[in-house]
Structure formats: structure tokens, C-alpha cells
Amino acid sequence: xxxxxxxxxxxxxxxxxxxxxxxxxxxxxxxxxxxxxxxxxxxxxxxxxxxxxxxxxxxxxxxxxxxx
Amino acid sequence: xxxxxxxxxxxxxxxxxxxxxxxxxxxxxxxxxxxxxxxxxxxxxxxxxxxxxxxxxxxxxxxxxxxxxxxxxxxxxxxxxxxxxxxxxxxxxxxxxxxxxxxxxxxxxxxxxxxxxxxxxxxxxxxxxxxxxxxxxxxxxxxxxxxxxxxxxxxxxxxxxxxxxxxxxxxxxxxxxxxxxxxxxxxxxxxxxxxxxxxxxxxxxxxxxxxxxxxxxxxxxxxxxxxxxxxxxxxxxxxxxxxxxxxxxxxxxxxxxxxxxxxxxxxxxxxxxxxxxxxxxxxxxxxxxxxxxxxxxxxxxxxxxxxxxxxxxxxxxxxxxxxxxxxxxxxxxxxxxxxxxxxxxxxxxxxxxxxxxxxxxxxxxxxxxxxxxxxxxxxxxxxxxxxxxxxxxxxxxxxxxxxxxxxxxxxxxxxxxxxxxxxxxxxxxxxxxxxxxxxxxxxxxxxxxxxxxxxxxxxxxxxxxxxxxxxxxxxxxxxxxxxxxxxxxxxxxxxxxxx
Numbered sequence: 001x002x003x004x005x006x007x008x009x010x011x012x013x014x015x016x017x018x019x020x021x022x023x024x025x026x027x028x029x030x031x032x033x034x035x036x037x038x039x040x041x042x043x044x045x046x047x048x049x050x051x052x053x054x055x056x057x058x059x060x061x062x063x064x065x066x067x068x
Numbered sequence: 069x070x071x072x073x074x075x076x077x078x079x080x081x082x083x084x085x086x087x088x089x090x091x092x093x094x095x096x097x098x099x100x101x102x103x104x105x106x107x108x109x110x111x112x113x114x115x116x117x118x119x120x121x122x123x124x125x126x127x128x129x130x131x132x133x134x135x136x137x138x139x140x141x142x143x144x145x146x147x148x149x150x151x152x153x154x155x156x157x158x159x160x161x162x163x164x165x166x167x168x169x170x171x172x173x174x175x176x177x178x179x180x181x182x183x184x185x186x187x188x189x190x191x192x193x194x195x196x197x198x199x200x201x202x203x204x205x206x207x208x209x210x211x212x213x214x215x216x217x218x219x220x221x222x223x224x225x226x227x228x229x230x231x232x233x234x235x236x237x238x239x240x241x242x243x244x245x246x247x248x249x250x251x252x253x254x255x256x257x258x259x260x261x262x263x264x265x266x267x268x269x270x271x272x273x274x275x276x277x278x279x280x281x282x283x284x285x286x287x288x289x290x291x292x293x294x295x296x297x298x299x300x301x302x303x304x305x306x307x308x309x310x311x312x313x314x315x316x317x318x319x320x321x322x323x324x325x326x327x328x329x330x331x332x333x334x335x336x337x338x339x340x341x342x343x344x345x346x347x348x349x350x351x352x353x354x355x356x357x358x359x360x361x362x363x364x365x366x367x368x369x370x371x372x373x374x375x376x377x378x379x380x381x382x383x384x385x386x387x388x389x390x391x392x393x394x395x396x397x398x399x400x401x402x403x404x405x406x407x408x409x410x411x412x413x414x415x416x417x418x419x420x421x422x423x424x425x426x427x428x429x430x431x432x433x434x435x436x437x438x439x440x441x442x443x444x445x446x447x448x449x450x451x452x453x454x455x456x457x458x459x460x461x462x463x464x465x466x467x468x469x470x471x472x473x474x475x476x477x478x479x480x481x482x483x484x485x486x487x488x489x490x491x492x493x494x495x496x497x498x499x500x501x502x503x504x505x506x507x508x509x510x511x512x513x514x515x516x517x518x519x520x521x522x523x524x525x526x527x528x529x530x531x532x533x534x535x536x537x538x539x540x541x542x543x544x545x546x547x548x549x550x551x552x553x554x555x556x557x558x559x560x561x562x563x564x565x566x567x
Contacts, residue, residue, distance in 0.1 A: 018320075021316060022317075023298075033288060043295075047357060053153075
């Protein structure tokens with residue numbers, strides 16, 4: 001049950017990821033200003049999602065334990 | 069000693085180290101097709117991580133990435149957005165494919181698909197699509213290597229010679245050691261690429277603009293549209309949101325469908341390593357950030373570069389860098405080119421022989437390995453011919469091939485997750501999808517909202533696959549369960565596909 005919940009969360013997260021970097025959601029983050037950490041908003045937005053994706057994948061793998 | 073001789077010496081040193089690693093890599097693998105094409109299914113996490121990362125990020129990323137940032141601004145961010153989305157499904161699909169491949173002793177994508185959907189026509193169709201898509205890709209890698217060497221040696225080593233020497237070395241180690249050479253050289257080259265990209269990506273904005281923040285402020289003040297999504301099209305006008313979004317979709321769908329990446333699922337030591345490679349892939353994806361910073365550094369510093377793909381070598385030569393840095397940059401760019409080119413050459417030859425010839429003829433292991441080597445030389449020769457002869461059409465062909473390669477995704481997904489899919493459904497879907505993608509490419513005005521032609525292909529492909537599958541006779545549940553839930557697979561393959 002727990003593993004099914006984790007899988008559903010991961011699938012849900014990547015759907016949100018997909019929506020977040022495409023039109024129309026990405027258009028809300030289209031303007032470059034204000035710079036975030038010296039980076040324009042669209043670049044910072046893309047990097048943020050890569051880092052979130054990394055965290056979710058790590059969580060998914062760690063939650064598997066050593067089931068093999 | 070003149071500058072170009074110093075740089076050339078460093079390039080030669082780098083190539084010799086790569087050659088030594090490549091030749092050494094093959095010593096532990098068996099003299100079988102499994103050993104030559106799938107590395108005896110023995111790649112560990114370190115090698116799989118760098119093979120995946122270095123193979124995905126090619127000369128196109130190292131030279132084209134800065135070029136896109138320089139000329140098309142925010143449009144380049146689509147490359148940053150699709151990588152993790154494209155690799156994430158592999159967390160589920162990769163281990164499943166590896167398990168099936170290990171049980172059935174599969175080494176190529178077409179073998180995997182025709183095990184589920186038995187058809188010689190399908191096998192040769194996939195071989196044909198793969199080879200046609202891979203040759204221009206190899207050509208671009210060769211050309212990238214030649215361009216870099218020619219630029220940093222001030223034209224003393226022309227493109228034809230730079231490509232010939234660098235890919236001559238690739239050919240020697242891949243012919244000798246097979247995929248093991250690809251694995252270990254990619255590990256070395258991947259490390260090189262990451263270090264060089266981050267070093268230059270952080271250094272150049274500081275050297276030219278006083279920092280990353282001041283660089284972007286200067287660009288926004290002078291070119292306000294450049295950094296606004298969805299960026300610019302190749303003609304300098306604003307790109308469409310349809311083009312930007314569909315580029316992410318088609319690239320994500322196609323990422324793991326490229327044969328040279330898909331086939332690496334068969335090389336992993338175990339399924340956990342494939343999953344861990346996927347988990348770590350975003351760290352490689354971030355390598356694009358400094359690559360883009362390099363391109364943006366050139367916007368104000370070198371405003372009139374005619375060929376955007378040359379912005380990185382132009383910057384290197386414009387900024388007064390120590391010779392050792394110029395040499396290291398060259399090695400980094402060669403790493404990007406060669407680490408993808410070797411995997412492409414190996415995959416092209418393996419696919420051509422295993423999927424285009426073997427289903428029609430009985431070949432011994434020895435004959436197969438030799439045929440793969442011969443085809444590799446032929447494919448390298450054809451790509452080299454295109455690389456040294458001028459040809460805009462190659463880029464055109466490569467862009468088309470992305471749309472076509474993505475058409476392999478629906479059959480793969482159907483093979484793993486949809487028991488009702490049939491051989492005829494997959495064949496019809498593939499032909500219809502690839503045909504629609506090609507039609508869209510040659511008639512771009514027929515596609516609304518500037519969508520990528522590959523998306524059009526998928527929009528035709530998926531309904532055809534589903535509809536034809538539903539009206540044709542289902543495969544036996546005994547057969548399909550071996551792919552939907554591969555755990556109970558036995559060691560032998562049955563071809564009773566259509567019950």
C-alpha cells in the first residue's frame with residue numbers, strides 16, 4: 001500500500017513537472033526579471049524543477065529499500 | 069614553439085589517453101556478441117552514469133547549446149526542461165527491459181520489440197529507421213570534432229584531418245573492444261566535459277562581464293526579448309509557445325528511444341544500477357547550465373558571430389586565455405563529440421547486423437562480430453564523407469530523425485504495459501506515425517501552432533496502434549504476461565505471439 005502511494009506521488013509529481021515547464025504555466029514565469037540568484041526567472045524556474053525532480057527520484061529510490 | 073603546436077600537442081596527448089583507455093577496456097569481456105554489444109551485461113553504476121550522461125550530451129550540447137543560448141536566448145531552456153522528464157519513465161521501463169533482455173539474451177531495441185511483436189518486417193523497419201536516424205547524428209559529431217580542432221589550431225589542422233584523426237581513434241578502440249570501450253572512454257570523457265563546462269561557464273561571465281548577474285542585467289537592458297520565454301526562432305522573430313512546448317514533449321518522448329541509449333539497458337549489471345543511473349541523471353542535466361552561461365557570455369562580448377555554433381571557440385580565442393585552457397577546452401569539446409560518436413557508431417552497426425541481417429540469415433557468433441565491425445567501418449565512412457562535404461541537409465535530416473525516433477515510444481510502451489497490443493497494430497502505427505512526421509516536416513504550414521512534426525506523428529500513431537490492435541486477434545495471455553510482468557520468464561523464447 002505504502003509503495004503504491006509512493007509510486008502515485010512520483011507519477012503525480014512528474015505530471016506537475018511536465019505542466020510546470022510547458023505552456024500555459026511556463027508563460028507565468030516567462031519574464032526574465034527579477035533576477036533570482038543572478039539568473040533570469042525562466043532559467044531559475046527550469047533549474048528548480050530539475051532539482052525537485054532529483055529530490056523526488058532520490059526519495060523514490062530510498063523508499064524502495066533493498067527489495068531486490 | 070607556436071601556439072597552435074602547443075594546442076595540437078595537448079590534443080594528441082588527450083587522444084592517446086582516450087585510445088589507451090578504450091583498448092584496455094575490452095580485456096575483461098568475452099569474445100561473444102553479448103560481450104561485444106552488451107558488455108556481458110556487466111556495467112556498474114559509475115560507468116552507466118557516465119555512459120548515459122556523456123552519450124546524451126554530445127557535440128550538439130557542447131557547441132549547439134551555447135549557440136542556441138547566444139542566438140535564440142530563452143528558447144534554449146527547452147533543452148534544460150526535457151531531460152529529467154525524458155529519463156524519469158526509464159526508472160520503471162529500464163529495469164523491466166533489462167530483465168526481459170537478460171532472460172531472452174536480447175541486445176537491441178528491435179530484438180526486444182520483435183520478441184513481443186514477432187515480425188521480420190518490424191525488425192527491418194526499426195533497423196532502417198534507426199540507421200537512417202543515426203548516420204546524420206554521427207556526421208554531426210565528426211563535424212563538431214573537426215570544427216573545434218580547426219578553430220583552435222588556427223586552421224593548421226583542417227576539418228577533414230581533425231575529423232579523420234579523432235574518429236580514426238574512436239574506430240580503433242570500438243572495433244577492438246566494443247561497448248566496453250564506449251563505457252570506459254565515456255567515463256573519462258564525461259568527467260572531462262563536466263569539469264571543463266563548469267570551469268568555462270563560471271569563468272567567462274566573470275572575465276567578460278564581472279559576474280553572472282551583471283551579465284544578465286546587461287543582456288536584459290540591451291535585448292529585452294532574448295531572455296523572455298519562449299525565446300527567439302532561428303530567423304530572430306519570437307518563437308511560438310506551440311513550438312517550445314512541443315519541442316519539450318517530443319524530445320522527452322524520444323530521449324530513451326534512441327537506439328544507442330535504449331540498448332544500454334542491456335549492458336547494466338543489475339536493475340538497481342539502471343534505477344540509480346536515472347536517479348543521478350539530473351546532476352548531469354545541470355551540466356547544461358554552464359553551457360548556456362557560455363553562450364550568454366558572448367551576446368554582448370561578441371555580437372556579430374555569423375555561425376552561432378562557433379560562439380564557444382570564438383570566445384575561447386577572443387578572451388586571452390592561457391594555452392593550457394584552450395587545449396583543455398578542445399579536449400572537453402572532443403570528449404562531448406567522441407563520447408556520443410562512439411556509442412552511435414557501435415549502435416548503428418549492431419542494429420544493422422542484429423536487426424537488418426540476422427533475422428534473415430543464420431550467422432555464427434564469430435561472423436556476427438565481424439559483420440558488426442565491417443558495418444561500423446562502412447557507417448563511419450559514410451558519415452565522414454558527409455562531414456567533410458558541405459551539407460545543410462544533414463541538419464535537416466537530423467531534425468527530422470528526432471520526430472521519427474520518437475515514434476518508437478508507443479510500441480515500446482505498448483510492449484511493456486498493454487496486453488491487447490498486436491503485431492499488426494504496432495506495424496500500422498509505426499508506419500502511419502513515421503509517415504505523418506515526415507509529411508509534417510515537409511509541409512510545416514499544415515501543422516497548427518508551430519507544433520513539432522513528431523507530435524503530429526504521435527497524434528496519428530497512437531490512435532492507429534490502438535484501433536488496429538483492437539480489431540485484430542489478441543496475443544495469448546501467456547505470451548503477453550512475459551512482457552507485462554517479466555518475473556516468471558523462462559530462459560527460452562517462444563514465438564507463438566499471435567495466439
